[in-house]
Amino acid sequence: MNGDNANMPRLTWIGHASLKIETVRGAIVYVDPYAPGDYSQPADLILVSHEHGDHNAVSLVTQKPGCTVLRAGDLIRPDGSYCACTVAGVTVEPTRACNKNHSPLQTCGFLLTFDGVCVYFASDTSQVEQMAALAARKVDYAFFPIDGQYNMGPQEAMACAAMVCARHNTAIHWFNADPAQFCPKNNLPLHPGDCIPLEAAGR
Numbered sequence: 001m002n003g004d005n006a007n008m009p010r011l012t013w014i015g016h017a018s019l020k021i022e023t024v025r026g027a028i029v030y031v032d033p034y035a036p037g038d039y040s041q042p043a044d045l046i047l048v049s050h051e052h053g054d055h056n057a058v059s060l061v062t063q064k065p066g067c068t069v070l071r072a073g074d075l076i077r078p079d080g081s082y083c084a085c086t087v088a089g090v091t092v093e094p095t096r097a098c099n100k101n102h103s104p105l106q107t108c109g110f111l112l113t114f115d116g117v118c119v120y121f122a123s124d125t126s127q128v129e130q131m132a133a134l135a136a137r138k139v140d141y142a143f144f145p146i147d148g149q150y151n152m153g154p155q156e157a158m159a160c161a162a163m164v165c166a167r168h169n170t171a172i173h174w175f176n177a178d179p180a181q182f183c184p185k186n187n188l189p190l191h192p193g194d195c196i197p198l199e200a201a202g203r
Contacts, residue, residue: 005197009115014038015192017055017124017145017173024115027088028064031110031121033057037193043067044088049097049123050107072108080105090114095134097125101150111137116200119143120164124173126152127160135165140201142166145173146182154181161185167201 012020015035022028022041029045032055042064048056048071058069068087075083075094082094093111098104102124109123111134120134120142142164145151152160154177161169161184170190171182179189190196 008197008199009117010195011119011141011198012037012195013143013170013172013190013192017049017143019121019143021090021112021114021119021198023089025089027090027114029088029090029112030061032123033060035192045070045090045092047092047110047121048072049109049121050102052124055124072106076105076108078105082108095120095122096128096130097123098128099124099126099151111139115198117141117198118200119198120166122160124151127156127163131160131163135163138201139164139166141168141170141188141198143170143172144182146171146177146179147173147175148177149175153177154179157182158184 009024010022014037017032018035019031027044028041030043031047032049034054034057039061042062046069050072084093091113095109095111097107097109110121112119118139120139122144144157146154146157168188169184169186170188171179
């Protein structure tokens with residue numbers, strides 16, 4: 001990481017649907033740990049979008065004393081409404097995520113804000129109308145599944161990207177899908193293990 005990026009938050013796509021975020025103050029957040037990779041940096045917060053086995057391998061993650069683990073069940077009320085919270089300087093807002101394979105009462109995406117940056121993790125989902133409201137949130141980085149087997153495929157994910165209007169859009173959760181088929185406006189292709197500095201837009 002060069003000196004120009006030294007005071008910026010960072011995000012690593014570990015692989016599959018697994019992300020790691022490091023804030024400017026050094027808070028470490030893991031989202032949906034599962035993909036092979038490095039989970040040794042001790043976590044302040046672990047987020048699990050749902051309980052399918054390829055999203056909830058919390059035991060892989062080194063945890064700081066007092067680490068907070070938030071699962072979809074902790075954030076979705078029985079009536080389907082959501083609980084937002086702030087942990088280690090990161091505000092977590094659950095978002096709707098669902099399809100025939102994922103119940104909206106057991107699955108959620110995440111809108112994460114920290115250091116002036118807004119990150120949208122769509123989770124396992126197909127297109128939902130609530131994504132349109134995210135355009136007003138001025139999302140900086142958005143992550144969409146494109147597998148086309150358990151979730152939407154690349155074309156539907158591109159339609160979702162057009163709804164959300166993020167400054168950067170990245171395909172994750174590929175399985176056998178071709179990531180080259182995901183080519184929305186503001187595409188930011190990543191490969192497993194890539195680490196990027198997160199830049200906030202002027203708001």
